[in-house]
Amino acid sequence: MMKAPSPRRIPQVLSRRQFLRTSGVLLGSAWVVQSTRAVSAAAEPVIDIHQHHRYVGRPDDNLLLHQAAIGITTTVLLPGGDGTGNPSSSMSLNAEVLECVRAHPGRFYFFANARADLPDARQEVEKYLKLGAIGIGEQKSLVPCDSRYMEILAELAQEYGVPMLMHFEHGRLR
Secondary structure: OOOOOOOOOOOOOOOHHHHHHHHHHHHHHHHHHHHHHHHHHHHOOOEEEEEEOOHHHOOHHHHHHHHHHOOOOEEEEEOOEOOOOOHHHOOOEHHHHHHHHHHOOOOEEEOEOOOOOOOOHHHHHHHHHHOOOOOEEEEOOOOOOOOHHHHHHHHHHHHHOOOEEEOOOOOOOO
16 A cells, blocks of 8 residues: 655744744844945945035035045045136145145045146146146146147156046137
């Protein structure tokens, strides 16, 4: 005679205590995994490579709060130029940007800038490259991008091995 197959065993229902313990372990594990992900995400640097110093009169403290609120860990500040009243140089000057960078080491880096069509543009930019600028720009000089003025700054960028950020605006040349 053949033996009848044994009936499937129905799992025992968990007691309330076992259910709570198991649920607690699962929730705790999920929390650990999630908090580890949050720590990993926070450890990733977020770099803002285009921030104008004192943009529309914003004080440095507000810039710091703004960058922290959106999770920016490192900021590259772009000075406005030479203070000649040209719209492209209406923001802050190289010296002011350097002062902010020195006040917040490791938090801010900076580019050096000057109106390309001024006779001392190369010397001004080179002075700040020697003081730690990591690039040139944002160049908004109203000159053709292939003009001798821009070539001079591009050659300087090549000499120092730094990038040069240019802003193009067609139809508004000097």
